[in-house]
Amino acid sequence: MTDRPILTTTAGSPVPDNQNTLTAGPRGGVMLQDYQLLEKLAHQNRERIPERVVHAKGWGAFGTLTITGDISRYTKAKCLQPGASTPMLARFSTVAGELGAADHERDVRGFALKFYTEEGNWDLVGNNTPVFFVRDPYKFPDFIHTQKRHPKTNMRSATAMWDFWSLSPESLHQVTILMSDRGLPQTPMNMNGYGSHTYSLWNDAGERYWVKFHFKTQQGHTHFTNAEGETIIGKTREGYQEALFGGIERGEFPRWKVQVQVMTEAQANATSFNPFDLTKVWPHGEFPPIDIGVMELNRNAENYFAEIEQAAFSPSNIVPGIGHSPDKMLQARVFSYADAHRYRLGTHYEHIPVNQPKCPVHHYHRDGQMNSYGGIATGNPDAYYEPNSVNGPVEQPSAKEPPLKIDGEMGRYDHRDGNDDYSQPRALFNLFDPEQKARLFSNIGAAMGGVPGHIVERQLAHFKMIHEDYEAGVRAALENQHGYKVDTISATPTAAE
Ligand code: NDP
Ligand code: HEM
Numbered sequence: 229m230t231d232r233p234i235l236t237t238t239a240g241s242p243v244p245d246n247q248n249t250l251t252a253g254p255r256g257g258v259m260l261q262d263y264q265l266l267e268k269l270a271h272q273n274r275e276r277i278p279e280r281v282v283h284a285k286g287w288g289a290f291g292t293l294t295i296t297g298d299i300s301r302y303t304k305a306k307c308l309q310p311g312a313s314t315p316m317l318a319r320f321s322t323v324a325g326e327l328g329a330a331d332h333e334r335d336v337r338g339f340a341l342k343f344y345t346e347e348g349n350w351d352l353v354g355n356n357t358p359v360f361f362v363r364d365p366y367k368f369p370d371f372i373h374t375q376k377r378h379p380k381t382n383m384r385s386a387t388a389m390w391d392f393w394s395l396s397p398e399s400l401h402q403v404t405i406l407m408s409d410r411g412l413p414q415t416p417m418n419m420n421g422y423g424s425h426t427y428s429l430w431n432d433a434g435e436r437y438w439v440k441f442h443f444k445t446q447q448g449h450t451h452f453t454n455a456e457g458e459t460i461i462g463k464t465r466e467g468y469q470e471a472l473f474g475g476i477e478r479g480e481f482p483r484w485k486v487q488v489q490v491m492t493e494a495q496a497n498a499t500s501f502n503p504f505d506l507t508k509v510w511p512h513g514e515f516p517p518i519d520i521g522v523m524e525l526n527r528n529a530e531n532y533f534a535e536i537e538q539a540a541f542s543p544s545n546i547v548p549g550i551g552h553s554p555d556k557m558l559q560a561r562v563f564s565y566a567d568a569h570r571y572r573l574g575t576h577y578e579h580i581p582v583n584q585p586k587c588p589v590h591h592y593h594r595d596g597q598m599n600s601y602g603g604i605a606t607g608n609p610d611a612y613y614e615p616n617s618v619n620g621p622v623e624q625p626s627a628k629e630p631p632l633k634i635d636g637e638m639g640r641y642d643h644r645d646g647n648d649d650y651s652q653p654r655a656l657f658n659l660f661d662p663e664q665k666a667r668l669f670s671n672i673g674a675a676m677g678g679v680p681g682h683i684v685e686r687q688l689a690h691f692k693m694i695h696e697d698y699e700a701g702v703r704a705a706l707e708n709q710h711g712y713k714v715d716t717i718s719a720t721p722t723a724a725e
Pocket of ligand 1: 358408409410442509510511512513652653655656
């Protein structure tokens with residue numbers, strides 16, 4: 229006799245033998261009625277689910293958001309009131325690599341947060357950069373195609389990337405950050421996070437404020453060079469998982485200072501830039517960051533697949549007191565993520581434990597595959613429609629956002645018209661010291677190897693618009709690394725390599 233649990237079928241019946249297939253005689257063949265064999269093989273075939281279409285490789289942990297500052301005059305959100313403490317989940321990721329990609333690759337890092345507030349889940353799905361490559365959602369799938377594999381070669385294509393970027397000058401700001409030191413953080417703990425988009429806060433008086441969220445690492449903002457990253461990948465492809473998981477196991481709990489920048493609706497009408505343009509930051513000088521609290525990660529997942537791979541973040545998840553903004557990219561994301569989850573995880577992805585709100589949930593959605601709500605999520609079997617006179621759940625008017633005045637004629641407005649794509653990257657370039665600039669040039673040179681000359685020249689012309697030194701530095705790096713020269717005779721520039 230043993231006190232170990234009895235192995236059962238998924239239907240709960242004891243399994244008599246988990247070692248030997250049921251056969252006709254010791255030499256076989258196998259009997260079709262060995263259902264457990266069929267069950268084991270069938271389950272194994274279904275162990276993988278589609279990886280995320282972007283941000284497939286990730287690392288996550290649980291923790292707490294604690295509010296120490298006072299922004300109650302801007303927002304009624306309970307999780308942002310002084311003293312509030314909210315359990316949360318963070319998932320960090322690279323954008324382009326697949327599920328098995330190496331962690332220490334140069335790429336933007338995802339910084340996705342889910343706050344389990346008493347008023348529902350609030351997801352802030354940002355990056356480790358305050359801006360993005362494109363400002364119109366029409367361009368997101370095209371951009372991502374250039375980051376993923378070429379359909380014929382099945383390899384990533386530097387030509388596609390730089391072709392797209394050189395034809396999309398709004399990408400210059402993010403490309404400069406990606407190619408700077410910040411493009412390769414040492415670990416997830418050593419990077420900042422940014423909500424990136426402009427969101428809104430609103431208070432009980434119905435006043436709205438525009439807001440940017442910032443998460444400043446307290447572990448040191450530290451980065452690796454390309455060469456250091458390559459050395460690490462030569463030893464381990466899981467460096468971020470080792471650092472984050474291992475650190476938390478050892479009781480080293482990483483922390484981020486949480487800040488907001490706030491802009492009034494009147495100020496938003498007066499800025500020299502569009503405050504809803506995702507390729508722009510709000511200058512700190514004009515909109516100083518305000519400290520509002522601390523985010524700490526202090527618990528690893530018990531099961532990576534269940535809690536990190538199945539985590540479903542969505543910018544559509546907001547709570548009363550927090551809202552979206554007119555940013556076109558954000559509005560597209562409000563649709564895209566929940567749609568991705570229904571495809572990748574299933575209709576009832578919100579009922580997977582890691583995605584479940586930690587407050588009562590009542591809605592009138594019905595049925596569907598994998599429904600584990602007990603059939604009806606109103607808690608009342610007669611309340612399966614609304615309005616009703618059977619005491620079913622009712623709306624809460626106090627959760628209604630204040631009205632936002634919008635105007636303008638419907639049309640497709642050229643997002644490049646009159647847009648200054650150079651000043652903010654220039655402000656950034658001017659922040660870099662000579663060594664940082666040298667690494668920027670070298671990183672771009674390395675990333676441009678093999679790109680046809682006409683694309684290289686188009687990109688260099690943009691760098692020149694930022695700063696003459698930027699163009700000259702990248703051109704010199706291309707010459708040194710690849711023997712690049714402009715073919716002036718044929719007037720068709722070529723890249724040697
Ligand atoms: P400030 O001089 O007031 O702000 C400079 C900010 O730039 C810093 O606080 C830091 O942001 C960030 N920064 C410093 N060094 C680097 C670096 N090597 N790589 C990337 N970012 C760096 O000027 P502005 O607010 O006018 O910003 C100037 C430029 O700085 C912007 O054009 C933008 O490219 C960049 N930046 C600005 C941010 C903002 O919210 N205003 C945020 C991040 C970058 P942090 O404290 O967030 O690390
Ligand atoms: C993941 C779409 C822009 C940050 C994803 C996913 C989709 C998507 C479909 C996969 C979701 C999943 O399967 O779980 C889009 C679209 C965008 C956009 C349509 C623009 C129109 C952005 C921007 C940011 C961002 C601007 C950051 C500021 C992330 C992060 C993840 C992600 C962090 C991974 C979330 C996780 O850890 O599960 N995006 N995205 N995306 N995106 Fe975006």
